Amino acid sequence: MTATWVRRFDATATPDEPEWLRPVRRAAIDRFAGTGFPAPRDEEWRFTPVAAITQAEFEPARPGSRVSRDAIAPFVFGHAEWPLLVFIDGRFDASLSMVPALPGGARAGSLAEAITAGDATLARHLGHHAPVESSGFTALNTAFIQDGAFVHVPAGVELAMPVHLVFVSSGETEGTVAQPRNLIVIEAAARASVVESYVTLAPGRRYFTNAVTEVVSGEGAWTEHTRIQRESDSAYHIGLTHVEQAAGSHYRSFTLAMGGAIARHNLHVRLNAPRIETLLYGLYLTRGDQLVDNHTAIHHDHPDCNSWEVYKGVMAGESRAVFNGKVLVRPEAQKTDAKQTNRNLLLSDGARVHTKPQLEIFADDVKCTHGATVGRLDDVALFYLRSRGIDAATARVLLTYAFAAEVVEEVALEPVRLELERLVRERLGAGD
Amino acid sequence: MLEIRGLRASAGGNEILRGIDLTVNAGEVHAIMGPNGSGKSTLAQVLAGHPAYEVTGGRVSYLGQDLLEMEPEERAQAGVFLAFQYPVEIPGVSNAYFLRAACNEIRKARGLEELDPMDFLDVLEEKLKVVEWGPEIMSRAVNSGFSGGEKKRNEILQMAVLEPRLAVLDETDSGLDIDALRIVAGGVNRLRRPDNATIVVTHYQRLLNYIVPDYVHVLSGGRIVRSGGKELALELEARGYDWVEAPAGVA
Ligand SMILES: Nc1ncnc2c1ncn2[C@@H]1O[C@H](COP(=O)(O)OP(=O)(O)OP(=O)(O)O)[C@@H](O)[C@H]1O
Ligand SMILES: [Mg+2]
Numbered sequence: 001m002t003a004t005w006v007r008r009f010d011a012t013a014t015p016d017e018p019e020w021l022r023p024v025r026r027a028a029i030d031r032f033a034g035t036g037f038p039a040p041r042d043e044e045w046r047f048t049p050v051a052a053i054t055q056a057e058f059e060p061a062r063p064g065s066r067v068s069r070d071a072i073a074p075f076v077f078g079h080a081e082w083p084l085l086v087f088i089d090g091r092f093d094a095s096l097s098m099v100p101a102l103p104g105g106a107r108a109g110s111l112a113e114a115i116t117a118g119d120a121t122l123a124r125h126l127g128h129h130a131p132v133e134s135s136g137f138t139a140l141n142t143a144f145i146q147d148g149a150f151v152h153v154p155a156g157v158e159l160a161m162p163v164h165l166v167f168v169s170s171g172e173t174e175g176t177v178a179q180p181r182n183l184i185v186i187e188a189a190a191r192a193s194v195v196e197s198y199v200t201l202a203p204g205r206r207y208f209t210n211a212v213t214e215v216v217s218g219e220g221a222w223t224e225h226t227r228i229q230r231e232s233d234s235a236y237h238i239g240l241t242h243v244e245q246a247a248g249s250h251y252r253s254f255t256l257a258m259g260g261a262i263a264r265h266n267l268h269v270r271l272n273a274p275r276i277e278t279l280l281y282g283l284y285l286t287r288g289d290q291l292v293d294n295h296t297a298i299h300h301d302h303p304d305c306n307s308w309e310v311y312k313g314v315m316a317g318e319s320r321a322v323f324n325g326k327v328l329v330r331p332e333a334q335k336t337d338a339k340q341t342n343r344n345l346l347l348s349d350g351a352r353v354h355t356k357p358q359l360e361i362f363a364d365d366v367k368c369t370h371g372a373t374v375g376r377l378d379d380v381a382l383f384y385l386r387s388r389g390i391d392a393a394t395a396r397v398l399l400t401y402a403f404a405a406e407v408v409e410e411v412a413l414e415p416v417r418l419e420l421e422r423l424v425r426e427r428l429g430a431g432d
Numbered sequence: 433m434l435e436i437r438g439l440r441a442s443a444g445g446n447e448i449l450r451g452i453d454l455t456v457n458a459g460e461v462h463a464i465m466g467p468n469g470s471g472k473s474t475l476a477q478v479l480a481g482h483p484a485y486e487v488t489g490g491r492v493s494y495l496g497q498d499l500l501e502m503e504p505e506e507r508a509q510a511g512v513f514l515a516f517q518y519p520v521e522i523p524g525v526s527n528a529y530f531l532r533a534a535c536n537e538i539r540k541a542r543g544l545e546e547l548d549p550m551d552f553l554d555v556l557e558e559k560l561k562v563v564e565w566g567p568e569i570m571s572r573a574v575n576s577g578f579s580g581g582e583k584k585r586n587e588i589l590q591m592a593v594l595e596p597r598l599a600v601l602d603e604t605d606s607g608l609d610i611d612a613l614r615i616v617a618g619g620v621n622r623l624r625r626p627d628n629a630t631i632v633v634t635h636y637q638r639l640l641n642y643i644v645p646d647y648v649h650v651l652s653g654g655r656i657v658r659s660g661g662k663e664l665a666l667e668l669e670a671r672g673y674d675w676v677e678a679p680a681g682v683a
Pocket of ligand 2 (some may be wrong): 472473518602
């Protein structure tokens with residue numbers, strides 16, 4: 001409800017809010033007050049019935065939920081030395097987090113603390129990249145910027161270990177909203193891997209997560225960004241990841257979406273200079289009456305850039321999936337090499353997918369391809385496995401897992417890849 | 433071991449098998465020859481339980497069980513193995529994983545303990561020798577991007593690992609070079625035991641020099657129109673199928 005949010009905004013003024021942040025938030029709430037949430041007729045949101053979110057009243061989650069280390073343990077993976085930032089209902093929890101001293105002045109910590117500390121990098125970037133025009137949800141998140149993760153890797157610094165950001169919904173009360181806001185700045189020739197996990201302690205709870213992450217990738221930087229969305233099956237999740245890439249940088253993303261009653265992720269990447277490489281991989285697994293929507297947009301504004309995108313989906317039950325992949329190639333972006341693939345596997349008669357590649361190409365010397373497929377398990381392969389003694393149910397799981405695992409293989413960091421494989425196996429009911 | 437009586441089967445509304453009678457005893461090798469489209473692969477697939485074929489008549493008993501009542505996986509677990517004329521590519525599933533999964537299903541059915549990946553490697557090492565292969569092939573996805581000959585050899589590797597009682601080899605010799613043919617045939621011979629039986633479907637008498645059959649059958653128009661000893665294959669090679677196609681001279 002738009003009016004409620006505008007009223008809430010007026011209550012958020014604090015005397016110690018830095019001068020640069022107030023106008024950013026003010027512009028966002030003005031935008032939100034003017035346009036509100038996306039309407040059903042909005043083409044960008046056509047298949048995503050956000051009315052369930054926008055017509056409901058969600059109370060901002062109260063800070064201070066007591067969550068034990070044991071409760072978080074199932075969501076933590078990799079090595080104990082990995083920097084781990086835990087957020088409970090959108091607020092940083094220092095006692096559950098583990099942030100070792102990082103090399104070369106690199107930092108990973110609470111956004112709220114960095115705001116209070118008057119961090120200059122933060123002031124330069126926060127709210128300056130993800131446009132509030134992109135949707136009412138982004139505007140709302142920006143208007144209520146408060147906490148989240150701030151990761152900063154200075155020029156030339158390599159982080160050997162990934163930074164894991166775990167956003168936990170405590171589910172202490174029904175009907176709450178958390179709006180984490182994250183900023184990841186990987187400066188020139190730096191190298192880092194960041195994992196965002198969205199998880200819940202209350203699998204049946206209805207709540208709302210509205211997350212925005214801005215990523216700034218400097219010249220020649222290498223970034224691997226993994227997003228694991230495993231919210232409650234009754235939750236709503238709206239997320240925007242907005243990426244800005246400088247010359248010669250390499251950004252690779254992997255998105256696993258398997259939670260939420262309605263879950264939407266927008267991934268927007270701007271290629272702001274020549275010789276950029278962008279790799280977007282995604283996997284969505286839906287069941288029951290879930291709806292998972294992935295919208296990606298790759299903006300090729302300069303020459304000699306490559307983008308490679310593969311999203312795959314497995315839909316069961318009565319679930320719905322949406323994939324929309326925009327690739328925009330401006331006239332000056334000659335020698336663009338862009339390839340997009342979306343492959344979908346329907347496991348039931350009731351499952352549906354809407355897939356829409358959207359290539360808008362205004363340069364003539366480019367190589368741009370796309371392909372979208374929707375299919376079922378291959379009967380011939382199924383029979384082949386059964387003819388070797390593997391029962392039908394196991395054979396189905398094996399083929400389904402093989403379909404899904406192919407895209408997970410693209411994750412560069414092995415421990416992250418192994419965890420993703422474990423999650424996918426667990427979800428699909430595949431054994432070792 | 434296998435008794436087929438009056439077997440009829442159709443697919444897509446067409447009757448393909450029109451009354452097959454065939455008896456295979458333990459220890460025997462039977463060769464099935466016949467022109468293209470005569471129903472050889474259909475017979476093989478029906479024995480393996482392919483759901484695309486509808487059995488419209490007759491019965492098949494295998495080791496005293498009603499084979500046609502069994503699911504494809506139950507047949508495999510009971511020791512039936514079909515080497516496909518066109519082995520299927522399974523991207524994303526490694527040969528090693530697939531073979532171990534299959535091997536363990538069959539071991540379970542036989543009341544044997546499942547093999548963990550390490551134990552399986554030992555078994556595999558032995559079996560790879562049968563097809564004169566190194567271990568590299570095991571990390572590749574099942575048949576994915578394999579050459580025609582490699583796919584056929586992979587079928588024999590599977591057969592070696594699964595140790596069937598009844599193996600049906602559907603044109604496993606087609607598309608093999610001379611060396612591969614020798615290896616495949618050698619593999620089949622090494623796996624022969626008094627308590628198992630083999631049916632080889634082939635177009636070439638050449639294979640039967642390596643795998644010497646006890647009986648040769650000619651399938652034509654969905655029926656076995658002639659049966660004989662190994663000399664029949666030589667005669668077919670010399671004279672073609674025309675002279676046997678009328679079902680009059682069934683042996
Ligand atoms: N699934 C199917 N649906 C429809 N027709 C089929 C099917 N399978 C086989 N047939 C037809 O049945 C006939 C026999 O086919 P089959 O593959 O059994 O022949 P074959 O004897 O193995 O031939 P080849 O020597 O060429 O391998 C052919 O006419 C074929 O087109
Ligand atoms: Mg055939």
